[in-house]
Amino acid sequence: MLTNPRAERVRSVRALGRRSSRERAGRFVAEGPQAVREVLAFRPETVVDLYVDPQVGDRRTDILALAHQHDVRVHECSPEVIAAMGDTGQPQGLVAVCRPVDVDLAAALAGAPRLVVVLTNVRDPGNAGTVIRAADAVGADAVLVSDASVDIYNPKVVRSTVGSLWHLPVVRGESVETLLHACRQVGLRTLAADGSGDQLLPDTDVRRPHAWVMGNEAWGLEPAVRDACDEVVRVPIYGHAESLNLAMAATVCLYASAQVMRRGE
Amino acid sequence: MLTNPRAERVRSVRALGRRSSRERAGRFVAEGPQAVREVLAFRPETVVDLYVDPQVGDRRTDILALAHQHDVRVHECSPEVIAAMGDTGQPQGLVAVCRPVDVDLAAALAGAPRLVVVLTNVRDPGNAGTVIRAADAVGADAVLVSDASVDIYNPKVVRSTVGSLWHLPVVRGESVETLLHACRQVGLRTLAADGSGDQLLPDTDVRRPHAWVMGNEAWGLEPAVRDACDEVVRVPIYGHAESLNLAMAATVCLYASAQVMRRGE
Structure with missing residues (x-):
């Protein structure tokens, strides 16, 4: 369980809010149940890490089932960690770090x-x-x-x-x-x-x-x-x-x- | 020239951001050049007061001309006063206090x-x-x-x-x-x-x-x-x-x- 909002991993996810960090890392962030469900349903191979507030995960068993089905690494986090990772005031308990999906x-x-x-x-x-x-x-x-x-x-x-x-x-x-x-x-x-x-x-x-x-x-x-x-x-x-x-x-x-x-x- | 962002008049305009204040006063606020120009062009009789940052007014002579043409009371204000009246971070130098326009x-x-x-x-x-x-x-x-x-x-x-x-x-x-x-x-x-x-x-x-x-x-x-x-x-x-x-x-x-x-x- 990740509980420290100032941990290096948390900072590195948060940094993906900036274009320069996204381009350096080759990663971006999907936040909230709807976006996370869609990436797991349509392009699960692009999900690198899924961060979940367990209280939210308990209500979103469909999303966690998708993640497990596709062998996505799931990390449980405190609500403070999820909030510190996110761009919005309302991260809604789920943050996925994803690889780009643009095509040639x-x-x-x-x-x-x-x-x-x-x-x-x-x-x-x-x-x-x-x-x-x-x-x-x-x-x-x-x-x-x-x-x-x-x-x-x-x-x-x-x-x-x-x-x-x-x-x-x-x-x-x-x-x-x-x-x-x-x-x-x-x-x-x-x-x-x-x-x-x-x-x-x-x-x-x-x-x-x-x-x-x-x-x-x-x-x-x-x-x-x-x-x-x-x-x-x-x-x-x-x-x-x-x-x-x-x-x-x-x-x-x-x-x-x-x-x-x-x-x- | 209104320069005190804490003046009673400024507070009473800002209060119009709340529904209860709008209903008590029978007034609401239009902010920014586009909204202010439209209310002056289409329903000038509903404009009670127009607050203007003179630096903005100098660039928006069309809007001030409309206000004068319709005998609207124009008050010059410092940028701080305009900002204190507004709901947005970007009040754009113009705030009109208006009467409702809804109809039966x-x-x-x-x-x-x-x-x-x-x-x-x-x-x-x-x-x-x-x-x-x-x-x-x-x-x-x-x-x-x-x-x-x-x-x-x-x-x-x-x-x-x-x-x-x-x-x-x-x-x-x-x-x-x-x-x-x-x-x-x-x-x-x-x-x-x-x-x-x-x-x-x-x-x-x-x-x-x-x-x-x-x-x-x-x-x-x-x-x-x-x-x-x-x-x-x-x-x-x-x-x-x-x-x-x-x-x-x-x-x-x-x-x-x-x-x-x-x-x-």
């Missing part, structure tokens, strides 16, 4: 993808995570996150994906130019989602395979990226709202695609 | 509404505010917030609406039963949005006037409310995501409605 660009786009999301210059962790969740919800084939975006292993991104990080291929570390080029190479049309577009979403042909390209939450897409896309599409605003936030716009675009592409399935 | 249920539903949102048991301020923003974006006729929901004048709700609170009629303080009854009386079909529904959103007829009924972010709609609605509609999940969050689900449903209802306009 070529691997992500193998198998004739039909619906892909490209994120570039997205800085807000909650928005980035929610877009990954939306991509998962519509059954997208991959999410490609450019090198100029928030780290997908930031604890707030991981939390906002609510497990979707482990459900579909995610690519990171490539430039947006490389990502757009790769999309075109596999026959995906590139649709920039941008408030400046003069083509409305309901007028956009989303029957053919395509990639939605989404930019920064405050200032949208860079002009060069917008110009490089096949179409620039705007979600219509019918009322007085100035805009939608990135997660809302992405969700609307992705559902518009999925509902057309899946019609008749 | 009968007034909100006058004029043959075609698209309405009913929120019941919604507790998370960010979700509630984002749904009001989405309702505004699609040009909905009203948002009806049941008495068992978060206060729409909670500073986090106000902030999440990004000004939409002043763009369309919002009702509060009525029971969900009263809200549903009133919707039916004016010819609105009631569509419960709930993950338990066996009718999928793409199969739902949204051409006729209707109200989307949305429940709690964690546990959805109460069975009695669901049963009282004409249809129970589920947003399809095509991938492995367990669910959408409330704001995402509401945005998808509202855009599905708006894009069908507005086709051919």
Whole structure:
């Protein structure tokens, strides 16, 4: 039982809240029952250590059963240790230290993808995570996150994906130019989602395979990226709202695609 | 120039962060340039006092011009005073003390509404505010917030609406039963949005006037409310995501409605 919140091991888990520590260690953290259950259910081979408050573990026997089934090392910890490891005020008794799950660009786009999301210059962790969740919800084939975006292993991104990080291929570390080029190479049309577009979403042909390209939450897409896309599409605003936030716009675009592409399935 | 963060006036503005103080005073607070600009542009008669850090005011001449045009009392304050008044760590130099803008249920539903949102048991301020923003974006006729929901004048709700609170009629303080009854009386079909529904959103007829009924972010709609609605509609999940969050689900449903209802306009 780990009981010392100042122990070296506890500090090293906590340090994974920082990008530099994550990159040095090649590890990141999943916190709370939902994230921990999803990583154990979908990518158990990436879980290095699972830290559990026994009182929580007693109520989450499904999660501990998964961990044992996959021979994950489980460490019992006091609530203080779990709290000291975590990024949130509410670590909820479970912390998993995980290996990265991002895949090569070529691997992500193998198998004739039909619906892909490209994120570039997205800085807000909650928005980035929610877009990954939306991509998962519509059954997208991959999410490609450019090198100029928030780290997908930031604890707030991981939390906002609510497990979707482990459900579909995610690519990171490539430039947006490389990502757009790769999309075109596999026959995906590139649709920039941008408030400046003069083509409305309901007028956009989303029957053919395509990639939605989404930019920064405050200032949208860079002009060069917008110009490089096949179409620039705007979600219509019918009322007085100035805009939608990135997660809302992405969700609307992705559902518009999925509902057309899946019609008749 | 107000410079004492501990002055009685400053404390009384800060107190408006609490629901009990808001209800006693009949006032609430809008913080930051975007919210303050929207209330001055759309409902200037409801602004009681505007507190401004002069350094910010010098850059936001459009906002001060609106305030002067509508004879709003403007008080210059030190940055410390503005910070002491606000709910956020980032008050951004502008705080408006406002009168409520909610309207009577009968007034909100006058004029043959075609698209309405009913929120019941919604507790998370960010979700509630984002749904009001989405309702505004699609040009909905009203948002009806049941008495068992978060206060729409909670500073986090106000902030999440990004000004939409002043763009369309919002009702509060009525029971969900009263809200549903009133919707039916004016010819609105009631569509419960709930993950338990066996009718999928793409199969739902949204051409006729209707109200989307949305429940709690964690546990959805109460069975009695669901049963009282004409249809129970589920947003399809095509991938492995367990669910959408409330704001995402509401945005998808509202855009599905708006894009069908507005086709051919």
